[in-house]
Amino acid sequence: MTNETFAGYSNLALYSAMAVFLVAMICNAVYLAGLVPSRDRRRDAGAERELVAAGSAGGTGSAPAAAGARTAARADDGPDVDVPAKARKAAGIASTMTWLGALLLVVSVALRGLSVDRWPLGNMFEFAVMASMFTSLAYCVWSTRRDLRWLGLFITGPLLLVLGMAVTVWYTQAAELLPSLKSYWLVIHVTVAVIAMAIFTLGAVASVLYLVKDAFQRSGRASILDRFPSAESMERTSYGLHIVAFPLWTFTLIAGAIWARQAWASYWNWDPKEVWTFVIWVVYAAYLHSRATSGISRQVANWIALAGYVCLILNFTVVNVFFVGQHSYSGL
Amino acid sequence: MAEQTTTRPQAPTPEPGGKGSGPREPITQPKLGLVGWLRWMWRNLTSMRTALFLLLLLGIAALPGSYFPQRGIDAARTAQWIADHPTAGPFLDRLGFFEVYATPWFSAIYLLLFISLVGCVVPRTKVHWKAMRSTPPRTPARLSRLEHHASAEVDATPEQVVQVAREALRRRRFRVHSHDDVTVSAENGYVKETGNLVFHFALILVIVGVAIGYLFGWKGDVIVPVGKTMSNQLSQYDTFSPGPWVNPEKLAPFTIKVDRFDATFEENVTGRGQFGQPRNFTAYVTTKDAPGAAPKDSTIQVNHPLEMDGAGVFLLGNGYAPVVTVRDAKGNETFSGPVPFLAQDNNYRSVGAIKVTGADPKPLGFSGLFLPTAVVNKDQGPISIFPDLKNPALALTLYEGELFPGGRPQSVYLLDTAQMTQVTSKNDKTGQTEPLRIWLEPGQTFDLPGGRGSITFDRVDRFAGLSVRHDPGRWLTLVAALLALAGLIVTLTVRRRRVFVRVSPAGDAGRTVVTVGGLTKGDDDGLGRVVERALTDITSALPGTPDTSTETSTSTDRDPRP
Ligand code: HEM
Numbered sequence: 001m002t003n004e005t006f007a008g009y010s011n012l013a014l015y016s017a018m019a020v021f022l023v024a025m026i027c028n029a030v031y032l033a034g035l036v037p038s039r040d041r042r043r044d045a046g047a048e049r050e051l052v053a054a055g056s057a058g059g060t061g062s063a064p065a066a067a068g069a070r071t072a073a074r075a076d077d078g079p080d081v082d083v084p085a086k087a088r089k090a091a092g093i094a095s096t097m098t099w100l101g102a103l104l105l106v107v108s109v110a111l112r113g114l115s116v117d118r119w120p121l122g123n124m125f126e127f128a129v130m131a132s133m134f135t136s137l138a139y140c141v142w143s144t145r146r147d148l149r150w151l152g153l154f155i156t157g158p159l160l161l162v163l164g165m166a167v168t169v170w171y172t173q174a175a176e177l178l179p180s181l182k183s184y185w186l187v188i189h190v191t192v193a194v195i196a197m198a199i200f201t202l203g204a205v206a207s208v209l210y211l212v213k214d215a216f217q218r219s220g221r222a223s224i225l226d227r228f229p230s231a232e233s234m235e236r237t238s239y240g241l242h243i244v245a246f247p248l249w250t251f252t253l254i255a256g257a258i259w260a261r262q263a264w265a266s267y268w269n270w271d272p273k274e275v276w277t278f279v280i281w282v283v284y285a286a287y288l289h290s291r292a293t294s295g296i297s298r299q300v301a302n303w304i305a306l307a308g309y310v311c312l313i314l315n316f317t318v319v320n321v322f323f324v325g326q327h328s329y330s331g332l
Numbered sequence: 333m334a335e336q337t338t339t340r341p342q343a344p345t346p347e348p349g350g351k352g353s354g355p356r357e358p359i360t361q362p363k364l365g366l367v368g369w370l371r372w373m374w375r376n377l378t379s380m381r382t383a384l385f386l387l388l389l390l391g392i393a394a395l396p397g398s399y400f401p402q403r404g405i406d407a408a409r410t411a412q413w414i415a416d417h418p419t420a421g422p423f424l425d426r427l428g429f430f431e432v433y434a435t436p437w438f439s440a441i442y443l444l445l446f447i448s449l450v451g452c453v454v455p456r457t458k459v460h461w462k463a464m465r466s467t468p469p470r471t472p473a474r475l476s477r478l479e480h481h482a483s484a485e486v487d488a489t490p491e492q493v494v495q496v497a498r499e500a501l502r503r504r505r506f507r508v509h510s511h512d513d514v515t516v517s518a519e520n521g522y523v524k525e526t527g528n529l530v531f532h533f534a535l536i537l538v539i540v541g542v543a544i545g546y547l548f549g550w551k552g553d554v555i556v557p558v559g560k561t562m563s564n565q566l567s568q569y570d571t572f573s574p575g576p577w578v579n580p581e582k583l584a585p586f587t588i589k590v591d592r593f594d595a596t597f598e599e600n601v602t603g604r605g606q607f608g609q610p611r612n613f614t615a616y617v618t619t620k621d622a623p624g625a626a627p628k629d630s631t632i633q634v635n636h637p638l639e640m641d642g643a644g645v646f647l648l649g650n651g652y653a654p655v656v657t658v659r660d661a662k663g664n665e666t667f668s669g670p671v672p673f674l675a676q677d678n679n680y681r682s683v684g685a686i687k688v689t690g691a692d693p694k695p696l697g698f699s700g701l702f703l704p705t706a707v708v709n710k711d712q713g714p715i716s717i718f719p720d721l722k723n724p725a726l727a728l729t730l731y732e733g734e735l736f737p738g739g740r741p742q743s744v745y746l747l748d749t750a751q752m753t754q755v756t757s758k759n760d761k762t763g764q765t766e767p768l769r770i771w772l773e774p775g776q777t778f779d780l781p782g783g784r785g786s787i788t789f790d791r792v793d794r795f796a797g798l799s800v801r802h803d804p805g806r807w808l809t810l811v812a813a814l815l816a817l818a819g820l821i822v823t824l825t826v827r828r829r830r831v832f833v834r835v836s837p838a839g840d841a842g843r844t845v846v847t848v849g850g851l852t853k854g855d856d857d858g859l860g861r862v863v864e865r866a867l868t869d870i871t872s873a874l875p876g877t878p879d880t881s882t883e884t885s886t887s888t889d890r891d892p893r894p
Contacts, residue, residue, distance in 0.1 A: 182634070183635040263635050264646070265646040267810075270397055271405070272398035275394050275398035279391045282387055282394070283391050289384045289387060296384065
C-alpha cells in the first residue's frame with residue numbers, strides 16, 4: 001500500500017521547509033535587530049517621532065488624541081519611515097521564506113498522504129507536521145492583512161523547534177492506520193483540531209509578547225518592544241485569534257464526541273484525551289469570560305489564555321505518550 | 333450590549349479589612365434576615381466572577397481523572413494501582429480520585445456552575461427581550477465626545493438630512509428612532525446577545541441530554557465466539573450496567589449470530605510501532621429483530637456499529653477462542669467447545685481457563701495461556717511474537733477440586749484455586765515432581781496423568797467482543813451542542829453598535845452640518861469604518877455634491893510611548 005518514493009520526497013520537502021524556515025528566522029531576527037535605534041538615533045527619536053506624527057496627520061489631526069493614534073498606527077500599518085532599509089529588506093526576505101516554507105510543508109503533507117493513501121494524520125509525527133503547516137499558513141495569510149513582522153521571529157523559531165522534534169523524536173514510518181482510526185471523522189475531527197491548535201499558537205505568541213511588553217511598560221524600561229505595536233493592539237490581535245480558534249476547538253470537541261460514539265459506543269468516556277480536550281475548552285471559555293468580566297484585568301485574562309495553551313501542549317506531548325487511554329495512537 | 337446585565341455582586345459586601353465576613357452595614361441593608369442572606373448568596377452565585385471561578389475550578393477538578401485510573405473505565409488497573417501504592421492508594425480512593433467524575437466534589441462544581449448559569453441567563457433573557465422591543469436611546473448632546481465621530485456640511489435642510497439618515501441607516505439594517513427633530517438614534521447587532529443566550533441555554537440542554545442518557549440508558553458487554561448467537565437479554569451479558577430508571581427485563585428482543593470474524597495485521601511494514609499493528613477487524617453477523625423474525629446479514633466493524641432496535645452494537649474487542657475437547661478415561665466427552673482467552677498484549681498473548689465441572693472423577697480446571705504465534709523465550713517463558721495465527725499453541729497447567737467454591741461469581745478467564753490442588757508430574761530428566769505443564773498445538777491430544785482422561789486442542793476460533801449500548805439522550809445532546817456552536821459563532825462575530833446622527837444649521841443659509849457618532853461595548857476595530865460609511869451614505873444620498881470638509885477622528889489607540 002505504501003509508496004516509498006512519495007514518502008521519501010515528502011521527507012525531502014520537510015527538510016527543505018526546515019532549511020527555509022531557518023533562513024526566515026534569521027532574517028526575522030535581523031529585522032528586529034535593525035529596529036533597535038543606534039545610540040545617536042535614539043537621542044533624536046523623541047523629536048523625530050513628533051515630526052512624523054504631525055506630518056502624517058496632515059494638519060487635520062489637531063487633537064492630541066488623533067496625533068497619538070497616527071503614531072501608534074504607524075507600527076501597525078503605516079509607512080516604515082524610521083525602519084532602516086536593511087531591516088526592511090530582511091523582513092521582506094523573511095516573509096518570502098515563510099511563504100515558501102509553508103508551501104513546502106503543504107507539499108510534504110500532500111506527498112505523505114499520497115504515500116500512505118489516506119489522510120496524513122495518523123500519528124504524532126504527521127500531526128506535528130500538519131500543525132506546523134497550518135501555523136505557518138495561518139501566519140502568512142494573516143500577515144497579508146496586517147503587519148505581523150514583529151511576530152515573525154516568535155513564529156518561525158517555535159516552528160523549527162516543533163519540526164525538529166517531529167523528525168527526530170516523533171518520526172514514524174509511513175503506514176496504514178489502526179482500524180479505530182479508519183474513519184472520515186478522523187479527517188474532520190483531527191484536521192479541525194490541528195487548525196485550531198495552529199491559531200491558538202499564534203494567539204499564545206501574541207499573548208506572551210503582550211504580557212512582556214506590558215511588564216516592560218510598567219517598569220518604565222525602554223526595550224525593543226517599544227517598536228512593536230501598542231500593548232492594547234497586541235492584546236486585541238491575540239483576542240482576535242482566540243475567538244477564531246475557540247469555535248474551531250468547540251467543533252473539535254463535538255466532532256470527537258460523534259466519532260467516539262461510533263468507535264467506542266459512547267460519546268463521552270472520560271478518556272484522558274477527552275478530559276484534556278474538555279479542560280482546554282473550559283480554560284479558553286474562561287479566558288473569553290474573563291475578558292468580559294468587569295474587574296478582571298487584561299493581564300489576568302491573557303494568563304488564563306496561556307494556561308489554556310499549556311494544556312494544549314501537554315495534551316499533545318505528555319498525554320499522548322504517557323497516559324493510558326483509548327487514544328494510544330502516538331506510534332511510539 | 334452597553335446596558336448588558338453583567339450581574340455583579342453588589343451590596344452588601346463587607347468593607348475591605350472589616351471584621352467578619354457577613355454583611356453588617358445597617359444602612360445599606362436594614363433588615364438582613366434569612367431572605368437577605370439568600371439573596372446575597374444568589375447574587376454572588378450568579379455573578380460573572382463566580383462563573384469564571386467555577387469554570388476554572390471545573391477544569392482543574394477534571395484533570396486527576398486523566399492521570400489516575402478510573403474504576404468505571406478500567407477496574408482492574410485501578411485495583412492494581414491501589415495495591416501498588418499502599419499508603420496513597422486507599423487515601424486517594426477515599427477522596428474519590430478513582431471515580432473523579434462521580435464524586436460529590438466534582439458534581440458540586442458543575443451543578444453550581446449550571447445553577448449559576450440558569451440564574452444568569454434567565455434575567456439576561458428578560459433584559460434582552462425588553463431591549464429588543466425598546467427604542468434606541470437618545471443621541472448624546474455632543475457627538476464629538478464619542479471616540480468615533482465624523483461630520484460634514486451638506487447642501488440640504490436639517491429635515492431632509494434627518495430623513496435621509498434614517499433611510500440610510502435602515503438600509504444598513506439598523507433599528508432607527510428619532511427622539512426629536514434634529515437627531516437619529518440607531519442600533520444594530522442585537523443578535524449578538526441572542527447568540528450569547530442561545531449558547532448558554534444550549535449548554536444547559538447538553539447537560540439535560542447527558543442526564544437523560546444516564547437515567548434511561550444502559551450498556552452491556554458480551555463475548556460471542558464465531559458460530560454462536562447472543563440475544564439481547566440481561567442473562568446473556570457478561571457485564572450489564574443499566575441506568576437507575578431502566579427496566580432490564582424489558583429490552584428489545586433482538587438476536588445476533590456471529591458467522592465469521594476477519595482480522596488482518598500489518599506484516600509488510602517493519603518500522604517502529606507498525607509491525608503487527610491491527611489493520612482490519614470485521615464481524616459478519618446474522619441478526620433478527622425478534623427470535624421468530626426474518627434473518628438479515630450485516631457486518632460490524634470498528635467505527636461502523638450496527639444499529640439495532642433502540643441500541644447500537646459495537647465491535648470493541650476480539651480475540652481467540654481455542655476449541656478444546658476434554659474426555660474422561662473411558663473416552664466420553666466431558667467438555668467440548670470454544671473457550672475465549674483474553675488478550676494481554678498487542679501480540680495476543682491471552683489468558684484463559686477451561687472449567688470442566690463434569691469431569692470424572694473430580695472437576696478439572698485448566699488454566700494458562702493461548703499464544704497465536706508461540707515461541708518460548710528464555711527469560712519470559714512462553715510468549716507470542718505476532719498477533720495472527722502463525723504458530724498457535726496452548727500452554728496450560730491443571731488443577732482439580734472445587735471449581736466454584738461457595739458459588740461466588742468469578743472471572744471466566746481465571747480459576748479460583750482456593751479449594752483446588754495443582755496436578756503434578758515427574759520430570760523425566762531431573763526426576764523431580766513439578767506442576768504438570770501441558771503444551772498443545774492444534775490437532776494434538778495430551779493424555780492427563782492419573783487416569784484423568786485427555787485434552788484435545790481441536791482448532792482455534794475467533795471471538796467478537798460486542799458492546800451494546802442504548803442512550804436515548806444522545807440526540808438532544810448533539811443538537812444542543814451544535815446549537816451552542818452556532819450561538820457561539822454568532823456572538824463572537826456580530827458587533828452590537830449604536831450610531832447617532834445630529835444635524836444643525838451651518839453658517840450659510842440652506843446648508844446643514846451633519847455629525848455621526850458611534851458607540852460600542854468593548855473592542856471594536858470596525859466602528860470607525862461604520863461611522864464613516866454612515867456619513868458617506870448620508871452625504872451621497874443628498875442632492876448636489878456635498879461639501880466634503882469632513883473631519884473624522886477615529887482614534888482607536890492611544891500611544892503609550894512617552
Ligand atoms: C457552563 C459554563 C459557561 C461557559 C462554558 C460559558 C462560556 C462563555 C463564553 C465562551 C463566552 C464568550 C462569548 C463572548 O465573548 O461573547 C461567554 C460569555 C458570557 N457569559 Fe458565559 N459561560 C458559562 C457560564 C456563564 C454563567 C454562569 C454566566 C453568568 C454569571 C455567564 C455569563 C456570560 C456573559 C454575561 C457573557 C457575555 C460576555 C460579553 O458581554 O461579551 N456565563 N460565556
